[in-house]
Amino acid sequence: MNRKVRTLTIAFAFLTGAVAAQEVKDDFKPSIFNQSGQLYPQVNSQGYARFKIKAPMADSVRVSLGLGGSGGTILARDADGFFIGTTAGPMDEGFHYYHVMVDNGMFNDPGALNFYGSTRWESGIEIPAQDRDFYALKDVPHGQVSQVLFPSKSTGITRRAFVYTPPDYEKDMKKHYPVLYLQHGWGEDETAWSNQGFANLIMDNLIAHGEIKPFIIVMTYGMTNEIKWGGIRNFKIDSFQTVLVNELIPYVDSHFRTLPDQLSRAMAGLSMGGMETKKIALANPGVFSYYGLLSGGTFAPDDLKTDQQKPKLVFLSCGSKENPANVKKAADELKTAGFNAVSYVSPGTAHEFLTWRRSLKAMAPLLFR
Structure with missing residues (x-):
């Protein structure tokens, strides 16, 4: 499948360093595709996604949605060794593949379920659709x-x-x-x-x-x-x-x-x-x-x-x-x-x-x- 056509081409950034196009509502909830008991990734009612990855020895962590690993949501380190960040804009409703880049390594998000796409098992996140019934x-x-x-x-x-x-x-x-x-x-x-x-x-x-x-x-x-x-x-x-x-x-x-x-x-x-x-x-x-x-x-x-x-x-x-x-x-x-x-x-x-x-x-x- 042509994922370059299908996947979002939004440029993502960490919100504390970028000006958001709209006020981001703080009503984030775990994605329906999270592994049991995992609080992250999360989505809010506007379609923003928030990620939290524990990588205390890493220099950089970002989340890439789509094929190729370019761009992505850059996560920032907190005092407890977690990296956290939110997409710069809302995502399209529905299902999205993604993976995590820790320094130069590509990994799946330990909080999310995995789905076979892009010829490998990728993490998945669901942005609730208005017509999801x-x-x-x-x-x-x-x-x-x-x-x-x-x-x-x-x-x-x-x-x-x-x-x-x-x-x-x-x-x-x-x-x-x-x-x-x-x-x-x-x-x-x-x-x-x-x-x-x-x-x-x-x-x-x-x-x-x-x-x-x-x-x-x-x-x-x-x-x-x-x-x-x-x-x-x-x-x-x-x-x-x-x-x-x-x-x-x-x-x-x-x-x-x-x-x-x-x-x-x-x-x-x-x-x-x-x-x-x-x-x-x-x-x-x-x-x-x-x-x-x-x-x-x-x-x-x-x-x-x-x-x-x-x-x-x-x-x-x-x-x-x-x-x-x-x-x-x-x-x-x-x-x-x-x-x-x-x-x-x-x-x-x-x-x-x-x-x-x-x-x-x-x-x-x-x-x-």
Whole structure:
């Protein structure tokens, strides 16, 4: 995933040495992604983040949000050996990766949980969104996210996937379900959509409110991280296409109560996972009927030129800080050409997980109708 586009480019500074654009409210609370019992990092109602790191022998400590480690919030030492500092401005709502630079070393924040992103386990912080209710943990029936290990003859190893099954999956053993194959972005893996994306909670809440037809979600590693940053154009889809189409889908159909046909199968992905979705969908016109590109490019009418290729839905989305005009234009051109195309733009977000959480919420009710 292109984190240079997604990640904030705000220049951070320690507030005691900078003039804040607004008065910072002293209503800081621990982030929801803190480790148990840890008070820092903290966020306030305006979206500022505050960090506190114990490093008594260090000369300098700063917190870097995003890829590359440049810039960051410079922390100042106190008398007890802690370094503390607050971002110079509010951050975008939603989830952010970050790490701590202690002198010349890069570390994770011991107060925060870790998430796989940027091809490594990074610390994570959540700035509460105004509309966070749709992915909140609520007192509703919950589905299960289970780990499955499936054989892959093409790669010579046993591979892993995570499978979300709806709350009623274990109750009606005669019921079969459609399936969404949902891909992560570059630098992430098969844990991303559950851990950073709250996909299971989004599904639970939509099902509880009767807004969607329950379906299974399958999340597996897209084999994208073998490509170094900046070399995305060199990514070859063939190996992952074989794993997904020839190995994982048959495994899922034989081990879960699926509806194993094209009309009951969707594929979607965020960022590079959207690129994978487009390439695999076009190369395998009889496999999926619903396509979703979440900050992952667009389709043109000429891409979908055969009767066999005509999907039931093309869903295109992005954040308002990305390329919304291109997404809307592409959807309009598909509609004019006779395709069922829907565009969605997440307000106030860029190439980040709040964009994709909202996109999943908008796309899910349109699937398998």
